[in-house]
Amino acid sequence: MPAAPMRERSEFDEITRRLRRNIVTSTTKAGSGHPSTSLSMVEVMTVLYFGGVLRYNPEDPGDPQRDRFILSKGHGAPGLYATLAEAGYFPEADLQTLRQLGSPLEGHPNMCRLPGVEASTGSLGQGISIAIGHALAARIDGAGYRVYVMVGDGESEQGQIWEALMYAGNQGLDSLTVILDHNGYQQTGAVADIQPLDPIEGKFQAFGFATRVINGHSLDEVSGAFEWARGVSGKPQGIIAKTVKGKGVSILEAAPGKWHGKPVPPDEEAKALEEIGGRS
């Protein structure tokens, strides 16, 4: 089984800034894409990939014993790509080819073209079911790998999410961790206004999940939640990460309902990068 890469904790703040910078610059260069939903994922992705949680090896992306991470909310692709580049799956410079003809960094993740992508997603609601399939394969084989899947809160309006949660709970799939990136907004407005999810923790529990609600931008809380998840037996785990859509970029944070599928405009990019901070 591959090891779980673990960076020095002192590097984490710089990693989160680098991921955010790459999310902003790659989408602005592309002229399209979903930076705001990617920005809300950053701390969870940082801890998962660099905090000793996910076991993976970029030199052998298909190692059968690797842990799997599936991004069900496929429009968060820029966040996934920035993380995979940071992890060493491909050069950081490739991020600037996002959405261009010939680039494997497509608008939504395509597992056939980009190593490290575990599922082709972008039509919402499908990732948990795929994750369950991986977890069942591990169960048949007696393999020890774990499966992590991130879903969006708007995405959770899809019926398939609940089919999958019900099945995972009934199967007691304790190798499965579902992370809900609860950033509060979907394409046209607030989830709470369009199709309120609450009580979301109670819903997860009713479907047979052990749950934790955390501040998804607190590295400590995210670390603690993943550690807790690994210790749960007999139940899949739901980590409800309360996050901010557009986190770190004030114009995106100020009007999350306006920026869903829009990059930071070129003339706002410098200000956004300044707000994020870190080395350019």
Added chain:
Amino acid sequence: MSFGITRIDLEMGPSTREAFGEALAEAGADERVVVCDGDVNNSTFTNKFAEKYPNRFFNVGIAESNLIGVAAGLASSGKIPVAASFSIFLLANAFDQIRMSIAFPNHNVKLVGTHAGISIGEDGPSQMAIEDVALACALPGFTVVVPADGPSTAAATHAMIEREGPTFLRCGRPGVPILYKDGLEWHPGKATRIRDGGDITIIANGIMVAMALDAAEALAAEGVSARVLDMHTVKPVDIAAIERAANETKGIVVAEEHIAYGGLGATVSMVVTERSPTRMAFVDLGDTYATSGKPDELLTQYGLSPDAIADAARRVLKD
């Protein structure tokens, strides 16, 4: 079930769904084979697999979208999942999941849809898959197979599991005549010439193959020699066999238990038009849903019969 067949003497055999279930239980000897069921295993006969290999059998409940995603994940981790349900529930309920989670990433999942066509009878149009072949053919990279009888269904089941790649296998509910009693050489993508003839060609699949043989017998009595091709693989279709039929006979009749759009007729037409234009006629459901009724009554009422095939052949030859 007679399918209106009166001229030829065929021994009745199992339904294609039952033949599939038997073959699947045999194929389970390969430990990579797993089965995903939408709580219809005693209808699709995947229960035969479940009895032998319970730890590789997953009844996910009545939730086809999740069923397809689970199958995709299993395939992604190296299993050979067979996802089986009523054909219309699988293809129509979960089409986006099939497209996104199986076809697009080209996962090695075998979809098996049973209870296809109007020959399911009394349960009526909500359960009748009459557009499933069109839906499956619309998935890039998919192989689409519609077998005619028990032995060829068994051969197709083993072949699809042995071959890499996403496949849709369409099976029916009623018992059907045995056409390949003495075994057969079954190759995906290669039509079986089940009757030789030089005047006209009837290209059929599924339950329409037996009817085509009966129609050929009727035509023979009129001095017309009809070739019958069992075009079990709709995609990729046997282009060479179609081209030969177009060149060597005076016309082609295509017969399928499906709407007129997007299935075998459309596929054969495309080949004929490009390679060797000739007269054609089509025996299918046209553009309509059926109703409840006895299978034989429905097939006759909706024009899926040996007589309808023979009439179509006469029309082609008259022009």
